[in-house]
Amino acid sequence: MRKTECLAMILAGGQGSRLGALTKKIAKPAVPFGGKYRIIDFPLSNCANSGIDKVGVLTQYRPLELHNYLASGSAWDLDKKEGGVFILPPYAREKGADWYRGTADAIYQNLNFIDLADPEYVLILSGDHIYTMDYSWMLDAHKANKAEATIGVIEVPWDEAPRFGIMNTDKTGRIEEFEEKPAKPKSNLASMGIYIFNKDFLKKYLEEDAKDETSSHDFGKNIIPKMLADKARLYSYAFDGYWKDVGTIESLWQANMDLLQD
Amino acid sequence: MKTVMGIINLQEDNSLIRELTDRRVVESLPFAGRYRLIDFALSSMVNSGVQNVGVMLPDKPRSVLDHLRSGKDWDLARRHDGLFYLPAPHDEESRRRGDLRNFYYNLDFFEHSSQKYVLLAGGSFVYNINFNELLRFHQNTNADITMVYYTASHEAAGRSTVIETAENGLVEDIAEKPAIYDGSKVSMNVFLMEKRIFIEMIRYSYEHGGQDLLLDGIIRRSDEYSIYAYEHDGYVAHVDSTASYYKANMDILNPSVWEELFMGENSIYTKVKDEVPVQYKDTAVVKNSLIANGCIIRGEVENSILFRGVTIEKGVKVKNSIIMQKCDVQENSLLENVICDKNVVITKEKWLKGAQNYPLIVAKNVVI
Numbered sequence: 001m002r003k004t005e006c007l008a009m010i011l012a013g014g015q016g017s018r019l020g021a022l023t024k025k026i027a028k029p030a031v032p033f034g035g036k037y038r039i040i041d042f043p044l045s046n047c048a049n050s051g052i053d054k055v056g057v058l059t060q061y062r063p064l065e066l067h068n069y070l071a072s073g074s075a076w077d078l079d080k081k082e083g084g085v086f087i088l089p090p091y092a093r094e095k096g097a098d099w100y101r102g103t104a105d106a107i108y109q110n111l112n113f114i115d116l117a118d119p120e121y122v123l124i125l126s127g128d129h130i131y132t133m134d135y136s137w138m139l140d141a142h143k144a145n146k147a148e149a150t151i152g153v154i155e156v157p158w159d160e161a162p163r164f165g166i167m168n169t170d171k172t173g174r175i176e177e178f179e180e181k182p183a184k185p186k187s188n189l190a191s192m193g194i195y196i197f198n199k200d201f202l203k204k205y206l207e208e209d210a211k212d213e214t215s216s217h218d219f220g221k222n223i224i225p226k227m228l229a230d231k232a233r234l235y236s237y238a239f240d241g242y243w244k245d246v247g248t249i250e251s252l253w254q255a256n257m258d259l260l261q262d
Numbered sequence: 263m264k265t266v267m268g269i270i271n272l273q274e275d276n277s278l279i280r281e282l283t284d285r286r287v288v289e290s291l292p293f294a295g296r297y298r299l300i301d302f303a304l305s306s307m308v309n310s311g312v313q314n315v316g317v318m319l320p321d322k323p324r325s326v327l328d329h330l331r332s333g334k335d336w337d338l339a340r341r342h343d344g345l346f347y348l349p350a351p352h353d354e355e356s357r358r359r360g361d362l363r364n365f366y367y368n369l370d371f372f373e374h375s376s377q378k379y380v381l382l383a384g385g386s387f388v389y390n391i392n393f394n395e396l397l398r399f400h401q402n403t404n405a406d407i408t409m410v411y412y413t414a415s416h417e418a419a420g421r422s423t424v425i426e427t428a429e430n431g432l433v434e435d436i437a438e439k440p441a442i443y444d445g446s447k448v449s450m451n452v453f454l455m456e457k458r459i460f461i462e463m464i465r466y467s468y469e470h471g472g473q474d475l476l477l478d479g480i481i482r483r484s485d486e487y488s489i490y491a492y493e494h495d496g497y498v499a500h501v502d503s504t505a506s507y508y509k510a511n512m513d514i515l516n517p518s519v520w521e522e523l524f525m526g527e528n529s530i531y532t533k534v535k536d537e538v539p540v541q542y543k544d545t546a547v548v549k550n551s552l553i554a555n556g557c558i559i560r561g562e563v564e565n566s567i568l569f570r571g572v573t574i575e576k577g578v579k580v581k582n583s584i585i586m587q588k589c590d591v592q593e594n595s596l597l598e599n600v601i602c603d604k605n606v607v608i609t610k611e612k613w614l615k616g617a618q619n620y621p622l623i624v625a626k627n628v629v630i
Contacts, residue, residue: 035539036555074334075534260541 004054004083006139006196007119008047009110011103012040012127013060013089018248027059029127030066031252034259038069039246041076042132043125044085048076050135054083054117057127058106060090060099088113102217108206114199122202124219126193130255131243138237139196147235148201149227151175152194154243164190165220167236175234178224189236192243195219201232263311263394267343267377267457270303271475272320273350273361274384274451278420278503281623282603286325288501289385292586292604294514294523295554295567297532298329299501300385302523303452307381308336309528310393314343314375318364319350329533336531346371360473365464372461380460384451388499388510390523390530393454396492400454403431405490407459407480410452412498414442420502423449423476425491433489436481447491450498453480459487497522508601508621511567511584515550537570545576561591569604582618600624 016028023031029040040057047055055078059066073085088110090099100106107114107124114122121142123135133152142150153167161182167189168177179185205223209215215222227234246252276283282291289300307315315338319326330336333345348368372380379400381393391410400408411425419441426435427447442448455463463479472478480487497519499510513519524530537556542548546559553559556571561578569587574580577594586604591597595608599616603626608614612630616622624630 262543 004117004119006052006121006123006135007114007117007199008043008052008055008123008125008135009107009114010040010043010047010055010057010125010127011106012057012066013063013100013106014128015061016128016247019252020249022249022252023062025062026065027061027063027127028247030069031246033130033246033252034256039130040066040069040127042130043127044070044076044078046131046133046135047123047125048078050133052123052135053078053080054086054119056086056088056110056113056117058088058100058110060106063087063089086113102215102222103219104206104209104215104223105217107202108210108217111203111206114203119199122197122199124195124197126245128247129193129243129245131192131239131241133194133239133241133243135194135196138194138239141237142196142235145173145235146233147196148198148233149224150196150235150237151224152192152239153189153236154192154239155188156190158185158188161185161188161190166190169236173236173238175228175236178220178228180220189238191220192239193220193245195224196237263397264313265377266310266312266379266381266393266397266454267372267375268304268307268312268315269318269348269372269380269382270300270307270315270385271318271361271382271451272300272323272326272385273318273364274386275421275502279501279507281504281625282507282601285322285626287320287322287385289320290325290329291501291507292569293388293501293507294511295552295569296535297530299388300326300329301530301532302388302390303383303385304330304336305528305530306389306391306393307383308338308531310391312381312393313338313340314346314377316346316348316368316371316375318348318361318368321350323347323349331533335533343375358473360475360478362464362468362472362475362478365475366468369461369464372457372464375457378457380453380455380457382451382453382455382460386501387450387452388501388523389450389494389496390526390528391452391494391496392528396452396454399431399492400490403490404488406487407453407455407489408492409433409436409454409489410450410492410494411447412450412494414446414448415444417441417443418506420500420506422446422500422502423451425449427491431490431492433484433491436484436489438477438481447493448500450494450500451476504601504621504623505619508584512565512582514552514567515565535570546574584621603628606630 012029016023072079078084166185244255332339338345350364351367424439467479501507540557543560547562549564551566553568554570559574560576561574563580566583571588573590575593579596581598583597583600585602589602589606591608592610594611596613599621602624605627607629
């Protein structure tokens with residue numbers, strides 16, 4: 001496989017149980033949106049438009065329709081000779097099979113794919129957010145900061161901040177503290193669930209985390225706090241466009257209605 | 263239909279539709295909101311199972327190449343067979359005109375294709391046909407050539423090939439006529455024959471001074487062949503003039519025509535574009551119209567066809583009109599019986615009106 005600078009991994013395996021009947025038969029990223037789209041179009045199109053041409057899509061829950069929709073990736077111009085969309089469902093090994101047990105575990109189980117692509121950076125994305133973003137700017141910031149990890153953040157209204165993972169940063173944007181759903185937030189910079197990691201740095205933490213029996217193998221809960229505890233160079237990258245997590249029926253409805261605004 | 267190869271001949275007569283074919287051929291004219299005319303012949307072939315299609319390119323091929331590209335949108339980007347472009351030889355010296363020269367020049371392609379039959383079609387007809395029935399008819403009659411026709415239901419001017427047949431479908435006369443009448447049996451420029459007959463026809467008629475496949479290859483030698491005619495009784499429109507282009511588009515607004523062409527088992531394919539859904543703003547009023555993706559509507563639209571990416575501003579009234587891609591109709595303008603080619607801008611408060619049988623045409627990229 002030709003060497004890639006930045007490999008994207010889209011986490012698209014979630015059940016999306018808060019979407020109720022909408023995700024009874026299909027995975028959340030395959031839920032229709034905005035008259036002709038599906039939710040996964042957003043991160044996938046962002047990748048294509050950011051010049052990222054190698055994208056792993058990690059699927060697990062009810063993947064039939066999602067796989068069918070992604071197909072060869074040609075709809076996003078991602079049917080490349082050496083690249084494009086790679087569908088990565090959980091798979092069996094000699095000693096049995098595991099489901100993806102968390103966001104970090106899903107990436108851990110595909111380290112062989114990451115090694116094969118051999119990128120310098122790994123961009124981790126969620127398959128359930130509505131936004132248009134050029135990731136190449138974030139990657140530039142990551143490099144300029146000489147960061148080991150960069151987390152996309154967005155300012156949320158202060159009263160909503162307790163619902164998000166909140167980043168407390170210094171003046172340069174370096175992350176000093178991460179609080180998951182803080183009752184009394186010190187900042188209103190919420191994590192967008194978009195991460196850029198240096199590949200070797202990420203691999204080290206994923207391997208450590210995999211050995212930890214007590215971990216819930218989640219980026220927000222385990223990996224990021226561990227990196228911060230080790231005083232690693234974690235930076236925030238502020239995004240000021242439209243961004244919406246459509247994890248609930250209400251937010252999905254609202255995001256659709258938002259499209260009708262001028 | 264794996265035994266049939268398709269050939270689409272884009273060297274058709276554009277003389278009565280000059281206003282819209284200055285920079286394109288009639289076959290690549292935008293049609294019905296998101297299609298091009300060639301989509302109908304090509305999709306019918308693909309839906310019938312034809313997997314090897316040669317496209318005889320015209321002198322102005324850019325719009326056709328831009329539309330068809332690899333053939334992927336018709337499922338014709340294949341490892342074996344698929345879509346082939348057959349360009350016309352560029353030879354200033356030749357005194358020969360007509361399409362026969364192009365066929366002769368591309369004989370290699372026909373000879374090297376593995377299929378037994380050749381299905382030849384033009385690209386300026388609107389229809390959705392399953393050619394499998396045509397093939398069965400052809401095999402049952404043991405014809406050398408089977409041609410597809412429709413029975414005209416009204417008079418129309420324009421050069422057409424009119425045939426007369428015996429009751430069993432045997433063709434008794436083929437002639438080019440300047441007009442058609444109610445009941446005329448009109449050729450749809452679709453011919454099915456064995457490839458060996460096709461190749462012999464091209465070789466013989468070109469080498470004996472012929473210029474035009476239909477005239478010199480078929481009409482002139484019609485006594486030598488057993489030619490049968492197969493009637494297509496579904497919707498057909500031949501777009502060979504501005505009037506017929508306008509009428510065919512307006513026909514599509516008739517729900518039964520729309521259903522037959524687009525909502526049946528066999529889809530019409532076209533080049534895919536990723537335009538956003540239409541936005542109907544709070545002042546929009548739209549009646550009996552086709553509005554393609556990417557449009558923004560703030561005014562009134564009635565009995566009209568809007569292609570992708572058209573903006574209709576507040577206070578605008580558009581009636582019985584065809585507005586092609588990316589036109590911008592600004593505040594308080596009025597358009598009736600108008601055809602706007604691509605990228606036209608109608609600035610504020612302009613009133614343009616054509617007649618029902620003679621629409622006003624605004625050329626590509628014009629600002630009024």
